[in-house]
Amino acid sequence: VHSCGAPLPVLGRDVTVPLVTGGEVAYAALDYAASAPALQRVWDDVAAYAPYYGSVHRGAGYLSQLSTDLFESSRATVHEFLDCREDDQVVFTRSTTDSLNLLAGVLPDGCEVFVFETEHHAALLPWTNARVTCLDAPRTPGQAVLTLESALAGRDLGVPALVCVTGASNVTGELWPVRELAAVSHAHGARIVLDAAQLAPHHPVSVRDSGVDWVAFSGHKLYAPFGSGVLAGRADWLREAEPYLAGGGASRKVSRRAGGGVDVEWHTTAARHEAGSPNVIGVYAIASACRALTEAGFDTLVEREQQLVEKVLAGLAGVPGVRVLSLFGDGSSSTPAGGTPARVGVVSFVVEGWSSSHFAAALSAEYGIGVRDGLFCAHPLVRTLLGGDPRQPGECGAAPGGDSAEGAGRPLNAIRVSFGAGTPDEHVERFV
Numbered sequence: 001v002h003s004c005g006a007p008l009p010v011l012g013r014d015v016t017v018p019l020v021t022g023g024e025v026a027y028a029a030l031d032y033a034a035s036a037p038a039l040q041r042v043w044d045d046v047a048a049y050a051p052y053y054g055s056v057h058r059g060a061g062y063l064s065q066l067s068t069d070l071f072e073s074s075r076a077t078v079h080e081f082l083d084c085r086e087d088d089q090v091v092f093t094r095s096t097t098d099s100l101n102l103l104a105g106v107l108p109d110g111c112e113v114f115v116f117e118t119e120h121h122a123a124l125l126p127w128t129n130a131r132v133t134c135l136d137a138p139r140t141p142g143q144a145v146l147t148l149e150s151a152l153a154g155r156d157l158g159v160p161a162l163v164c165v166t167g168a169s170n171v172t173g174e175l176w177p178v179r180e181l182a183a184v185s186h187a188h189g190a191r192i193v194l195d196a197a198q199l200a201p202h203h204p205v206s207v208r209d210s211g212v213d214w215v216a217f218s219g220h221k222l223y224a225p226f227g228s229g230v231l232a233g234r235a236d237w238l239r240e241a242e243p244y245l246a247g248g249g250a251s252r253k254v255s256r257r258a259g260g261g262v263d264v265e266w267h268t269t270a271a272r273h274e275a276g277s278p279n280v281i282g283v284y285a286i287a288s289a290c291r292a293l294t295e296a297g298f299d300t301l302v303e304r305e306q307q308l309v310e311k312v313l314a315g316l317a318g319v320p321g322v323r324v325l326s327l328f329g330d331g332s333s334s335t336p337a338g339g340t341p342a343r344v345g346v347v348s349f350v351v352e353g354w355s356s357s358h359f360a361a362a363l364s365a366e367y368g369i370g371v372r373d374g375l376f377c378a379h380p381l382v383r384t385l386l387g388g389d390p391r392q393p394g395e396c397g398a399a400p401g402g403d404s405a406e407g408a409g410r411p412l413n414a415i416r417v418s419f420g421a422g423t424p425d426e427h428v429e430r431f432v
């Protein structure tokens with residue numbers, strides 16, 4: 001077996017789980033796309049800081065000052081990690097979902113939003129205050145660019161517009177042509193936000209190089225714990241809109257209005273959208289993860305992960321009845337001609353004659369492997385990939401035994417295996 005080099009140490013490496021067949025086995029967490037295990041290094045950093053944490057931005061005490069420094073230097077670390085433009089703001093949120101909802105709340109009046117039907121629901125649904133154009137699933141990266149271009153062509157340039165795209169699909173793992181989509185958006189006077197929830201843990205993200213206006217990601221997928229996320233990018237819409245939450249921290253001056261009511265002047269910095277006491281530990285953990293990934297080096301991480309992707313795809317290709325889901329190709333290779341990796345460590349598939357939820361339950365009960373089954377909060381995409389109609393409603397992640405494995409002769413759910421920097425070779429070998 002070709003060795004893929006050493007995984008980064010993560011929490012949960014020593015957890016063993018019982019098997020229905022008897023005995024126990026080391027748990028193989030192959031559900032990184034849902035939440036990646038935190039890096040041991042992040043845990044250690046947080047543990048070292050935890051005794052000293054205090055309320056940020058307000059306290060005069062030493063520990064409050066220390067926490068404020070760490071909170072603000074974490075912002076600078078994320079700014080650097082994302083290779084942001086100098087004037088870009090980094091707003092700390094709870095998650096990618098939170099970040100995209102925040103952005104939805106700062107859209108200028110009359111803003112149009114363009115989004116592919118292939119998006120995760122976090123990117124598909126928050127735009128309730130805008131006129132949304134939902135674009136058909138493209139079947140190649142080039143088609144994605146052309147589809148967007150024809151949707152934007154001829155639009156009224158006086159109307160503000162936002163395009164929302166994924167960097168890497170949480171279903172197929174496939175990479176989207178972000179730089180090209182950003183160029184097309186800008187050529188037609190639109191702005192673009194990158195959902196980097198699945199991209200940032202696996203690839204370097206450069207706001208400058210890609211040209212995107214905003215980027216969103218979640219700490220818990222980037223080897224930090226739950227509860228913190230990021231929205232980074234252009235300051236103007238953020239600065240001009242009402243705060244995401246109204247309250248202390250977001251306000252600069254508050255006074256009683258003559259004749260009744262309250263007057264408020266909001267901050268124009270990221271603090272405008274961070275009202276209330278922030279998740280200082282979660283933010284510190286994100287910064288620690290950014291540092292750890294940068295130090296490990298994305299070249300090394302990508303190379304190792306691509307070897308794991310190849311192992312999984314080659315293994316699945318040898319199993320009769322397995323179909324790997326792919327929007328942009330036949331799913332047989334992670335590396336198209338030219339050598340650019342085509343997918344991150346996320347592979348979804350169906351197995352002929354099997355209910356996906358039974359299959360996933362068997363991987364857990366018989367092999368100690370944790371994967372996910374269902375529609376992965378991307379209903380239209382999964383339905384398209386399974387040969388169905390993206391306009392038909394469906395259920396997300398039906399319970400084992402409760403899903404109908406086949407609808408009109410085709411599966412309704414899929415199985416997803418996902419992995420990353422902490423995955424040992426043995427986990428994917430056992431899976432295969």
Ligand code: PMP
Pocket residue numbers: 033034095096097098120122123166168169170195197198218220377
């Ligand atoms: N976008 C993508 C592509 C995702 O995979 C996810 C999480 N599955 C999200 C957004 C939402 O992330 P969170 O649940 O952390 O808000």
